Amino acid sequence: MDKPWSQVELIREAFHYQNRFDGSTIVFKIDFPVTEHPIFPSLVNDLALLSRTGFQVVIVPGAKEWIDAVLAEYKIVSQYKDQARITSKEAMPFVQMAAFHSATRFMTGFSGSRVDAVIGNFVRARGLGIIDGTDMEHTGTVDKFYIDSLRRVLDLKTIPIIPCIGWSVTGKPYNVPSDEIALSAAINLGAVKLFIITLSGGITKETHRIPEGTETGQSGRIIRMNPQEASRVLEINSGESQGEDKALAELALAVNASRAGVERVHIIDGGEEGAILKELFSNLGAGTMVYADEYESIRSIRSRDIPDILRLMEPLMQQGTLIRRNPEDIENKKEDYAVFDIDGNIHACGALHDWGEGQGEIAGIATDPAYTDMGLGRRIVRYLLDRAKKQGHKKVFVLTTRTHDWFESLGFREAPIDSLPEKKHQLYDHNRKSKVFVLDL
Numbered sequence: 001m002d003k004p005w006s007q008v009e010l011i012r013e014a015f016h017y018q019n020r021f022d023g024s025t026i027v028f029k030i031d032f033p034v035t036e037h038p039i040f041p042s043l044v045n046d047l048a049l050l051s052r053t054g055f056q057v058v059i060v061p062g063a064k065e066w067i068d069a070v071l072a073e074y075k076i077v078s079q080y081k082d083q084a085r086i087t088s089k090e091a092m093p094f095v096q097m098a099a100f101h102s103a104t105r106f107m108t109g110f111s112g113s114r115v116d117a118v119i120g121n122f123v124r125a126r127g128l129g130i131i132d133g134t135d136m137e138h139t140g141t142v143d144k145f146y147i148d149s150l151r152r153v154l155d156l157k158t159i160p161i162i163p164c165i166g167w168s169v170t171g172k173p174y175n176v177p178s179d180e181i182a183l184s185a186a187i188n189l190g191a192v193k194l195f196i197i198t199l200s201g202g203i204t205k206e207t208h209r210i211p212e213g214t215e216t217g218q219s220g221r222i223i224r225m226n227p228q229e230a231s232r233v234l235e236i237n238s239g240e241s242q243g244e245d246k247a248l249a250e251l252a253l254a255v256n257a258s259r260a261g262v263e264r265v266h267i268i269d270g271g272e273e274g275a276i277l278k279e280l281f282s283n284l285g286a287g288t289m290v291y292a293d294e295y296e297s298i299r300s301i302r303s304r305d306i307p308d309i310l311r312l313m314e315p316l317m318q319q320g321t322l323i324r325r326n327p328e329d330i331e332n333k334k335e336d337y338a339v340f341d342i343d344g345n346i347h348a349c350g351a352l353h354d355w356g357e358g359q360g361e362i363a364g365i366a367t368d369p370a371y372t373d374m375g376l377g378r379r380i381v382r383y384l385l386d387r388a389k390k391q392g393h394k395k396v397f398v399l400t401t402r403t404h405d406w407f408e409s410l411g412f413r414e415a416p417i418d419s420l421p422e423k424k425h426q427l428y429d430h431n432r433k434s435k436v437f438v439l440d441l
Contacts, residue, residue, distance in 0.1 A: 023054055023409055025154070025191040026280075029182035029253075031062040031198045034270030035105045043197070044109030046276050047159070051115050056154045058189065059117075059161045060182040063102040067175075070098040081131060087138040087175040095138075095175045099163040106161050117159040122146045123181060125166025125174040140166055140174025142181060145188040179253050186262045190375055194257050195279075197270040200246040202288055207247065209236045224289040227258045254290040261375060265290045298383045301337040301349070306330050308346035309339065312366040321402045322364060323432075337364070338383055340376045348376035352384040357421040358394035365403075381410060389441050396441065399434035412437035 028047065034040060051057045067085075071078055071094055079086045087095055103119045110117040125140035143166070153160045162185060164178040186194040201207060205220040211232050215223045225233070230251055237248055254265035268275045268287030278286035301309065306327050316322040330337065333351065340348035347368040353361040362384050367377045388396050397420065398407055404414070415438040417428060428434075 023056065024193070025056040025058065025189045026050070026193045026195065027058045027060060027182055027186040027189065027191045028195045028197060028276075029060045029062065029178060030106075030195075030270065031200075032065045032102055033199045034197055035061070035102065037199065037271050039271055039273055040105075041109060041112075042273060043270060043276065044106065045113050046274065048110055048113035048115040050276070050280075051157065051159055056189075057159045058150070058154070058185055058191070059103075059106050059159060060178050060185060061099075061102040061106060061161065061163060062178045063099045063164050064178075066102050067095050067098040070094050070101075081134045081136065084128070084136065084139060084177070085175065086134065086136055089138060092138040092173060092175065096165055096173060099165050099175075103161045103163040110159060115159060116157065117161055118153055119161045119163060120149065120153065121165075121167055122150050122160060122162050123166035123176060123184075124169065125176050126168060127172075127174060138172075138174055140168075140176050142166060142176060142184045143168075145184055147188050150185075150189065179249075183253060183257050183260070186257055187260050190261075192263050192375070193280075194254075194262050194265045195276065196250050196253060196265065196267045197276070198246070198250060198267065199270055200250060202267055202269065203233060203247050203251055208233065211236065222288045224291060226291060227255050230255045230258075230290050251288075251290070254288075258290050258292045261292070263292050263375065263379075297341050298338055298380065299341055301330075301334055301339050303331060303334065305339055305346055309337065309349045309364075309366075312346065312349055312368060313364065315369075316366055319402070321400075322366065323429075325364070338380060338387070340380055348380050350377075350380040350384055352387050352391075352396070354391065354393075355421040355424045358392070359421045359424075360388045360391065360393040360396045361424065362388075362396050362398050377406075378410065385439070385441065393441055395438055397436055397438045399428075399436060401432065401434050404435050404437060407437045410439070412439045414438075 034043065047057055071091055074094055076091050076094065078091065100119065107117050107119060122145060123142055124144040124146065126143040127140050128136035130136070150160055162181055164176055164181060166174050166176045168174065182194060203222050205216060210216070210222065211229070214225065214229065217223050234248060234252055234255065250267050254267060257265045266279050266287050266289050268279050272286060275286040309330060310325070310327065313322055313325060317324050333353065336351040336353050338350055339346045348366065350365040351363050353363060355361055362381060365377055365380060385396060397415070398412060400407060415436045417436055418425065419438065420428065420436060
């Protein structure tokens, strides 16, 4: 009797996560050895399935091992500076060849899955120059992402494949680490998830020192950590070189991505059948997740926060997106508000107002434009939804004139005006003609 119930629960979990992340951008950084594994065609099919079902999939292929092989074949020896390859002028054509060969493996796989994909020059790079007296030659770093071009590709339901090559403004090619490209892509695209797909074996009790109390599965792998816990793992294993210990280097990448605003980073075994789907659509998952503590920087407001809140709201009030509020309005409902505080600075705000009848209103959502890519507005809304559940609300609603698409992306659905609780219905401004969107809790 347990097995059918387990299957039902799995289906429910899958629908829950599909609804939550539908239309979201997910970046997949996939190591080259994974492309040589027998399970690789199945992995590509799963990525194609995600694209067909509404996810915006971005692929960053790793190429280090293939670059090593190609350079060795042509008897070109690479020198390194702090684990970074010094890419000589002689080596660069072969590095390009290897990088595009790695990307083409994905293109071939997606063609077989009948999903459109494109290999593109989405990265503008600049040279690292001379570091501590060492000329890095054709080794570069990300200077800029051509985000508009990437978004146009994604809007066409096409999967962009980004090789580890960037070009300067004059067209000079540079070898750019795929880890850096994946991190930059996730940040610039506002990706909700970054997947690191590897054959390294990950962080387990058997292979690394793990702090007491860390959540592990039966296999000994770490199931989930926040950035602070992951940093602790890196710290106590600091005797190991992260350049030589691939699993630690992957965890360091996950920590950097999480601290830069990527909500979830998943390190999974590319040799496990269906690992991406298990990790994406189930609570237990199949790998190690490093998650940003969504609420660690969100708190209730203090009176001294009110000028900063009004500063965030002012442009939106001028546009008519938010109704006009003054300091007294916010002070009188101070308990309803929450702010996103980063190092003592307010970068986002929002409120949950109780209108009775088991309904709450989410209002006053505003974000610092400089922090838009961090998804602070979404994180504030999720915090307020959690607050609404704890307060016993059955549903929440918003009134909006311009942001209905954004709220729809969070799961809200349009509802008639007369669905509002009576107290709010009586105060509804018919001249403003706001639309009502509702989310059942």
